[in-house]
Amino acid sequence: MDRFELRRHDYSLSGEQRQLISVLRDFLSAHCPPDVVRAAGPLGYDPALWDRLGELGLARMGLPAALGGAGASLVDLVLVAEELGRAAAPVPFADHAAASRLLSRYRPLAAPQADWDEPIGFGVREPGARGHLIPGGAVTRSAIVLAGPPAGPVGSLELWRGGQPAPAELPLSGLPAAWWACPGDRSVLATGDEAVRAHGRARTEWKLLTAATLIGLAGTGLAGAVEFAKTRYTRGVPVGTLQGISHPLADIATALVSGRHLLYRATWMLENEPGTRPDLAPAACAFAARATADALETAVHVQGGLGFTLESDVSLYFLRARGLIAAGGDPGRDVLEVVDGLDAIRRAEPASRGAGTETKTR
């Protein structure tokens, strides 16, 4: 890989993107304060909030105009997911965005228009003993899964409707996950390599959107901890003046800014130059998972005993983040995929050896 190629490093948001964020942020601060998140209970779903977001156009944002969508880019969807994460909004946005985009490629007109507004679940991982884990599957009536012989190579991308999913509960995580084993009704969207490829792309989209949700959650956790550190006093000084408090906060701020930027770059590359940097999307996801967990641990700890109570807002974010990370499966897999991506880049290079033999100094 040529690390010295002349590329742009433009992380800035367009005027429209800034506008989108500010509308959404205003909306969520009015309609999704922490008590709404709490009221969504262990299921972590607020159907009224979902409908309201649908009225703003969020449910169809990533769909083509023919389906009433806005044809939003994946980068735009990532920005939306980050805002939803910031508010810990109890809605299955990542599932729905990934699944509905996938579905729209195979069923552009089959479903009645209204269906696109209803949340669709997405089976992000291979099936296990209890079936397919659908992160939002406890509150969706349909889901897309990659089914097929358990060990065989042939996949079958299917739309499942109306099964009787079994709840998959991580204590206090507010993750509306369920195991879907047998659908009431199944229709095949694609088979074989095509199914595996299409599912893989949607899976990457789900992971990027979830990484964005995590970064948003962690950002709110950090902001709360910073506020606390400004106003909590010990021995006559705000605890935030103590470097045992301020330096860990500076480090998590650093990790979150880095993670957000990496996520933007990975998403942009996937969308605009798929194949150039296959290592970046899994890198962004693995980094976000770890940075979020670290950040929320710190944010809890900075607030002393209060951070550990169920009443604290940070406990909500802490538990929710753990649920979302679990939904995506072992983040260690992402780490290995990063190296698979490096392999692919290396294979695509001409016969001359890469960076390893370039020059021998620092």
Next chain:
Amino acid sequence: MDFSKVALDDGQAAFAREVGEFFAARVTPDVLDAEERSGDGFCEPLHLAMGERGWLLDTWPETDGGAGLGPVEHRLLVLGKERTGLPFITLDTTRLVAEAVRRHAPEESRRRLMLDAARGTVRFCLGYTEPEGGSDVAAAATRAVRDGDGWVVDGAKMFTTGAHNCQYAFTITRTNPGVRKHKGLTMLLVPLDAPGVSVSPVRTFGGERTNIVYFGGVRVPDSLRIGPVDGGWGVLHDRLDVEHGLGADAAALALDPPSVRTGYATLLARCVDAVHEWSLGDDGRAVAADDLRYRLGRVAIEAEAALSAPGHYGRVAASRALIDGTARLMELLGQDVLLGAEGPAAVPLAERAHRFAQGTAIYGGTLEVFRNIIAEQDLKLPRPSYPA
């Protein structure tokens, strides 16, 4: 948002080739070996050859000794330099000080200093840190006392990197001990060949050579004062990056990496690439066990995150990633190859980077100083109260 490859017009493509050929011809194995032995961060023939082309202060107009490069050509030149793997420490310090000279030097010396710096015959090093400490820059104790039409300087500077290859040290001096510490500082260019100056080497385990410089009654003409008397703090806090002068159009092109320290992250990424190369078989297929691939993947992720980090966050992220990442790579490569068993080419690169990494936490402001900046400026946490 835009991370695309920049399309070059014919002139730019030709310039890119010229840069590639220039460095390929001059950065020979001998030059690399010499740098490794000396730790100078400087190669005089290369420096002078760049000066001949106006490539030292490349964005300055040709009338000032530069090459009048536009933003794209400037970035191509920077990337060409970085690709060599050589440290250009003395060039970097010279550029910084040259910009201060251009903005703040008195008329009688300004033009000559600018032209000589651009040509390469005059080099500048930074005399900020003192033996008693570097983080609290404003506490500098080196005295400069008015004497006729000049100054007499007494004191010592520590870690004056490149002083033995430079003509002047851009020196923080205390000219007024009677006022608050930030208000009594003046910047002087102390000639390093003046009577009373002595330069002694200090070596680091990262391979760098730096210096301790003593000033005993050194006479400095007032024409080498950079900026107002007692106004040194303002000169230091002027944004002195030369590229700043390229203006808003250049900024809109977003050609610069997000932080000034992404170089540390690039170094880590190169180590990752080298270790990855080693982990592959000759046919490019992965041969390493999942365990090794996992450990390599973790370092690759840290490198990419650090490459993405903006501004002063990038300073913290890149240095931490390099320190931690190279340590993990050392473990991964195996202890026997470190101890001299037959090993891959990745070993010397990563081993050197691992030692070099430790210094990145220190110079240019330590990590703790930058964490303080993030806490105060970005998070708006209250400042600790310091007695002095």
